[in-house]
Amino acid sequence: MLDVGRHPNIELLAYSEVEKVEGEAGNFKVTIRRKGRYVEEDKCTGCGACAEKCPTVVSDAFNEGLGERRAIYSYFAQGIPSTHTIDADHCRQLNGKKCGICAKTCQAEAINFDQEDRILELDVAGIIIAAGYDVFDPSVIPEYRYREIANVVTAIEFERLLSASGPTGGHMDRPSDRAVEAEIAGLEKKAKKSQKAISKLEEKFNEPSAQFYKKYQAGEYKDDEDRKKWADKYTAHLAVTEPLEELKKQAEGFTVAKRLAFIQCVGSRDFRFYPFCSGYCCMHSIKEAIISHEHEPETTSSIFGMDIRAVGKGFEEYKIRGGNNSNITYVRGRVAEITEGPDNNPVVIYEDTRERKVKRQEFDMVVLATACAPIKGIAELAKTLGVELDKYNFIKTSSLSPVDSTTPGIFVCGCAESPMDVPESVAQASSAAERAAEIAFQMDLEKEKAVA
Amino acid sequence: MSKDILVIGGGIAGMQSSLDLADMGIKVHLVEKLPSIGGKMAQLDKTFPTNDCAI
Amino acid sequence: MPEKKEDIRIGVFLCHCGSNIAGYLNMEELAEFSEKLPHVTFVQRNLYTCSEGGINEIKKGIKEQNLNRVVVASCTPRTHEPLFRSSCGEAGLNPYLFEMVNIRDQCSWVHMKEQEDGTNKAKDLVRMGVAKAALLEPQESIMSEVQVRALVIGGGIAGMTSALALANRGYEGGLVEREEALGGLLNNLNKLGPTMIEADELVEEKTRSVTGNSNITVFTNARVTEVQGFIGKYKVDIETESGVKKIDIGVIIVATGGRPFVPEGLYNYDGKRVVTQLEMEKLLKAGLDPAIKNVVMIQCVGSRNEERPYCSRICCQTAVKNAMLIRELNPDAKVSILYRDMQMYGVENEEMFRDSKAKGVRYINYDPANPPQVEPDKVRVYHALLGRDMDLPADLVVLSTPLVSQEDAEVISRLLRVPVDENGFFLEGHVKLKPLDFATDGIFLCGSAHFPANIREAVAQGLGAASRASIPLSKGSVVVEPIISVLADEDACRGCGLCVALCPYGALEIQKTEKGRKVHVIDVACKGCGVCAATCYQHALSINSFTDQQIEAQLEAFLD
Numbered sequence A: 001m002l003d004v005g006r007h008p009n010i011e012l013l014a015y016s017e018v019e020k021v022e023g024e025a026g027n028f029k030v031t032i033r034r035k036g037r038y039v040e041e042d043k044c045t046g047c048g049a050c051a052e053k054c055p056t057v058v059s060d061a062f063n064e065g066l067g068e069r070r071a072i073y074s075y076f077a078q079g080i081p082s083t084h085t086i087d088a089d090h091c092r093q094l095n096g097k098k099c100g101i102c103a104k105t106c107q108a109e110a111i112n113f114d115q116e117d118r119i120l121e122l123d124v125a126g127i128i129i130a131a132g133y134d135v136f137d138p139s140v141i142p143e144y145r146y147r148e149i150a151n152v153v154t155a156i157e158f159e160r161l162l163s164a165s166g167p168t169g170g171h172m173d174r175p176s177d178r179a180v181e182a183e184i185a186g187l188e189k190k191a192k193k194s195q196k197a198i199s200k201l202e203e204k205f206n207e208p209s210a211q212f213y214k215k216y217q218a219g220e221y222k223d224d225e226d227r228k229k230w231a232d233k234y235t236a237h238l239a240v241t242e243p244l245e246e247l248k249k250q251a252e253g254f255t256v257a258k259r260l261a262f263i264q265c266v267g268s269r270d271f272r273f274y275p276f277c278s279g280y281c282c283m284h285s286i287k288e289a290i291i292s293h294e295h296e297p298e299t300t301s302s303i304f305g306m307d308i309r310a311v312g313k314g315f316e317e318y319k320i321r322g323g324n325n326s327n328i329t330y331v332r333g334r335v336a337e338i339t340e341g342p343d344n345n346p347v348v349i350y351e352d353t354r355e356r357k358v359k360r361q362e363f364d365m366v367v368l369a370t371a372c373a374p375i376k377g378i379a380e381l382a383k384t385l386g387v388e389l390d391k392y393n394f395i396k397t398s399s400l401s402p403v404d405s406t407t408p409g410i411f412v413c414g415c416a417e418s419p420m421d422v423p424e425s426v427a428q429a430s431s432a433a434e435r436a437a438e439i440a441f442q443m444d445l446e447k448e449k450a451v452a
Numbered sequence B: 001m002s003k004d005i006l007v008i009g010g011g012i013a014g015m016q017s018s019l020d021l022a023d024m025g026i027k028v029h030l031v032e033k034l035p036s037i038g039g040k041m042a043q044l045d046k047t048f049p050t051n052d053c054a055i
Numbered sequence C: 001m002p003e004k005k006e007d008i009r010i011g012v013f014l015c016h017c018g019s020n021i022a023g024y025l026n027m028e029e030l031a032e033f034s035e036k037l038p039h040v041t042f043v044q045r046n047l048y049t050c051s052e053g054g055i056n057e058i059k060k061g062i063k064e065q066n067l068n069r070v071v072v073a074s075c076t077p078r079t080h081e082p083l084f085r086s087s088c089g090e091a092g093l094n095p096y097l098f099e100m101v102n103i104r105d106q107c108s109w110v111h112m113k114e115q116e117d118g119t120n121k122a123k124d125l126v127r128m129g130v131a132k133a134a135l136l137e138p139q140e141s142i143m144s145e146v147q148v149r150a151l152v153i154g155g156g157i158a159g160m161t162s163a164l165a166l167a168n169r170g171y172e173g174g175l176v177e178r179e180e181a182l183g184g185l186l187n188n189l190n191k192l193g194p195t196m197i198e199a200d201e202l203v204e205e206k207t208r209s210v211t212g213n214s215n216i217t218v219f220t221n222a223r224v225t226e227v228q229g230f231i232g233k234y235k236v237d238i239e240t241e242s243g244v245k246k247i248d249i250g251v252i253i254v255a256t257g258g259r260p261f262v263p264e265g266l267y268n269y270d271g272k273r274v275v276t277q278l279e280m281e282k283l284l285k286a287g288l289d290p291a292i293k294n295v296v297m298i299q300c301v302g303s304r305n306e307e308r309p310y311c312s313r314i315c316c317q318t319a320v321k322n323a324m325l326i327r328e329l330n331p332d333a334k335v336s337i338l339y340r341d342m343q344m345y346g347v348e349n350e351e352m353f354r355d356s357k358a359k360g361v362r363y364i365n366y367d368p369a370n371p372p373q374v375e376p377d378k379v380r381v382y383h384a385l386l387g388r389d390m391d392l393p394a395d396l397v398v399l400s401t402p403l404v405s406q407e408d409a410e411v412i413s414r415l416l417r418v419p420v421d422e423n424g425f426f427l428e429g430h431v432k433l434k435p436l437d438f439a440t441d442g443i444f445l446c447g448s449a450h451f452p453a454n455i456r457e458a459v460a461q462g463l464g465a466a467s468r469a470s471i472p473l474s475k476g477s478v479v480v481e482p483i484i485s486v487l488a489d490e491d492a493c494r495g496c497g498l499c500v501a502l503c504p505y506g507a508l509e510i511q512k513t514e515k516g517r518k519v520h521v522i523d524v525a526c527k528g529c530g531v532c533a534a535t536c537y538q539h540a541l542s543i544n545s546f547t548d549q550q551i552e553a554q555l556e557a558f559l560d
């Protein structure tokens, strides 16, 4: 990633989109929109001082909404370029309110609220599409109750929970527990405020609130306005602290998730959604189970799948090692339903095809191995570029020309072509580079001819 | 006539094609929709089969 | 020659990184401390040393303060060392007289709440950096020319694709095939999934393109017998029917493929009634005997077991393809596939899998602990779903066996000094990020030589390997950082070769010299990993910019 940012032959146009393409192989004219970041790229050093001070909190897409960022932000800590960006949808200043705190904070004077989109025209010989994929949204599968049951998460969300730089610092805290903890934090803030208010009154009347309140309830101080206010403030305080204590007690019992279920083929190999196999999800479930076990040696994982597809170099061995050393059980069968049991524990209902019985099993957390869906906007991009899509909306190729699109001079690699893992994406990326370089070479030849 | 190449998407695939071409001496314009490159792989904690860090 | 100690003038630049460092460490104290260190003649604090302003300050320091060593204490060398190094170079200072200290990741970030301890640690690190900087010596980048020609070993679909791609880019090259004909495994195949084109047609077409291309010299019935040299400069001997040909080339692509395992002694294999998928291809090509009405295929024969733990990736797709072709030729034939997991990954395979079910191919899961039994006219299998043994009548039993590595893969491995993995396939530089490169620069791989691949994958990899191999060819030279191993003390070297065996990049060789057997470092191949220097019990080898003296000076400074 760094090498890309530093390479003298690469012009990095991040936060940009292709608007128009004209011409043909060897001679494309491309129009690119560079979206305004409201931060000058050449001035911003990426120090992050602005984001520390920005008062606007926004849900963080990089962390799959499990964490928060500010209205001025870097997409992720090691992101390249490290230039910060103001999210125009949320920034106060850009929405007509008074703020500008970031501009005052930034010592590099990089903030520019007047920055506009810029349009760039490029002449290129060839084009490579590497627009990737989207994670399938499993909320459309009624039987898995994603979003209804807090502790049913997607594999990519689980990656963020496992990550040391993620929203939980790498602890497998359950979403239901995190929600309670967030509630506690909110109530504590409130309690602090209400405590302050009654403390003042306690000082004034030189009496603990509880003692006073008993007397007040017994009918003393009938027409004392000041004391009535105190009583109101005190009841308001209790309305916060009582549920707070209750939640705190509940939170004492929280531990990290140790019994994990991984459900395979969520949205893949399923006629309702995507009939194809996404290729990498069996492996990432095994990986996530192995890493969870590394974090917490008591972790046990069950992987529910029809076939476990571990077909790359060293993958089958990886799968077996996982089973032997990381407490992974592979269960053959399709999960029929997920319900919620006690303590927010998801319950998996499945048919054990070996024992030919319907079984129920309770877990701390369930991870959905979601399909590799075509990326949003690919249809528009394909139209702009004039290339065909296959019936699932991946860029169409053929098996003997695996990286050629249907338009000469335009190539494709990675998950924009079809679902594939990283090693395959890397290999295909080189293939696409080769094909594009062949076009560039022909342009060189023609130039030479023109000169001669 | 230009012999530059346009790469659309800055995930692992787009980055690798850009690097190959750039190393061949070909000028590359890499367009990424999001504020930073890295793609999905940047979101992953560790990656199979080596389990080393993602990027 | 290093300057006399008193001539050394070190400039220390302390970066605040906005508030990233200065927010947590006492920079003033650190600056005062740095000023007192030996040889330090100039200390400056910068808001951002990496910004244009900061870089100009370094350049100004070198010119105005006559600095001859620069130390920057800031963030990580992973991101910023190249920038600082080249900036020193631009100001006329040898770039290797620069040393970087990481006081962000190692101090301010990890000791956010302990300002005093964090600052003390930063002092230690700066003191160590300065101690090393005083001993740094100038180095020159190493450049070596590249012969703009390639060699591809193996003339299957992967190798032919690579050779053609390079030719299309204007690069000449040789293609060595040990058999009489090009095409590899495809020469034995019938129709190819998923498109069902004839294998012969594909081979013919590719062979014609390759042999008709003036940039490609084809050697058939040929073998590579000797390889000498390193990236950019290889001398290769090719044994052909008309004698040994010697060629000079710059890069090598290994595309030697694999061979299907022969299941001698398994499931009553006899090559007649019990055959392999490869033999099935022949039967289909000849037009299947209409008398064949019941076919049973068994998956994972000789794979995913103790001896061969890997899944061979392509045999499930081959079985599904052939099952459908059998049903096409003999529509009333029953075909059952006994499997462990159907590895029909991806879009095309899963599609073929679904198709086959629609076309009546039956699938029965078996447990490797309770494998099927092949009997004279039937196959008995424990059916997990039904919970009982089942007898399937069989006039033909087809065993799906894995691709295994070539018998002579070891020879190529030895000649090229590249490794094979535990299954005998060639081992790439990094399984995830360098699937087509070897760790050794200048040698690449593709196709089933790396791991079983279908044709789509073999073609993609063939193109990809060509891309990788074309990088040094297009530059015409390779430049490497001079932080490499050197034979610092020739007399000490006993020529034992311990280091040669351990170097992961094949960068060392033993040469006969006037003083006897001595190790020789191939500059351009060395990556400066230091394994050799750490191994040599005679301390004959040393790594530039990481010499024993420099590291000892750092340690002493730390213990001060």
Ligand SMILES: Cc1cc2nc3c(=O)[nH]c(=O)nc-3n(C[C@H](O)[C@H](O)[C@H](O)COP(=O)(O)OP(=O)(O)OC[C@H]3O[C@@H](n4cnc5c(N)ncnc54)[C@H](O)[C@@H]3O)c2cc1C
Binding pocket: A016, A017, A018, A130, A131, A132, A133, A134, A135, A155, A156, A159, A280, A284, A287, A375, A377, A381, A413, A414, A415, A416, A420, A421, A422, A423, A425, B008, B009, B010, B011, B012, B013, B014, B031, B032, B033, B034, B037, B038, B039, B040, B041, B044, B046, B047, B048, B049
């Ligand atoms: C949970 C999970 C775990 C995984 N774990 C592993 C693992 O451990 N090992 C492994 O090998 N694989 C793993 N994978 C698979 C891996 O994520 C993919 O193989 C890989 O990311 C594909 O890379 P890509 O570059 O094709 O796509 P992406 O990573 O999706 O990159 C595409 C890029 O293009 C950009 N883009 C999209 N549209 C446009 C547009 N119109 N204009 C400009 N830019 C655009 C996107 O913003 C993105 O940056 C995992 C996948 C998931 C879901």
Ligand SMILES: Cc1cc2nc3c(=O)[nH]c(=O)nc-3n(C[C@H](O)[C@H](O)[C@H](O)COP(=O)(O)OP(=O)(O)OC[C@H]3O[C@@H](n4cnc5c(N)ncnc54)[C@H](O)[C@@H]3O)c2cc1C
Binding pocket: C153, C154, C155, C156, C157, C158, C159, C176, C177, C178, C179, C182, C183, C184, C185, C186, C189, C191, C192, C193, C194, C222, C223, C224, C255, C256, C257, C258, C259, C260, C277, C278, C281, C314, C318, C321, C406, C408, C412, C446, C447, C448, C449, C453, C454, C455, C456, C458
């Ligand atoms: C039974 C069967 C059916 C198949 N069906 C299909 C199908 O339907 N669809 C599909 O996509 N794929 C199919 N495949 C896979 C397909 O055969 C491979 O994808 C393809 O052959 C891989 O090509 P390759 O060039 O990597 O290797 P190979 O075809 O093995 O070619 C390697 C070449 O290198 C040569 N060689 C080896 N060692 C040396 C040496 N030391 N010196 C010189 N030359 C050497 C060999 O002689 C050979 O010509 C099938 C495979 C089998 C076994």
Ligand code: SF4
Binding pocket: A039, A043, A044, A045, A046, A047, A048, A049, A050, A051, A083, A084, A105, A106, A107, A108, A109, A110, A111, C018
């Ligand atoms: S905008 Fe300014 S404060 Fe924000 S990261 Fe960039 S340089 Fe730092």
Ligand code: SF4
Binding pocket: A053, A054, A055, A056, A070, A071, A072, A086, A087, A090, A091, A092, A093, A094, A099, A100, A101, A102, A103
């Ligand atoms: S101006 Fe916008 S981005 Fe800046 S601090 Fe205010 S809300 Fe945040």
Ligand code: SF4
Binding pocket: A264, A265, A266, A268, A269, A276, A277, A278, A279, A280, A281, A282, A283, A305, A307, A308, A309, A369, C345, C346
């Ligand atoms: S890789 Fe595994 S989980 Fe993913 S779709 Fe294929 S079989 Fe299902």
Ligand code: SF4
Binding pocket: C299, C300, C301, C303, C304, C310, C311, C312, C313, C314, C315, C316, C317, C340, C341, C342, C343, C400, C401, C402
């Ligand atoms: S591809 Fe299928 S038959 Fe071949 S080893 Fe893998 S699972 Fe077994």
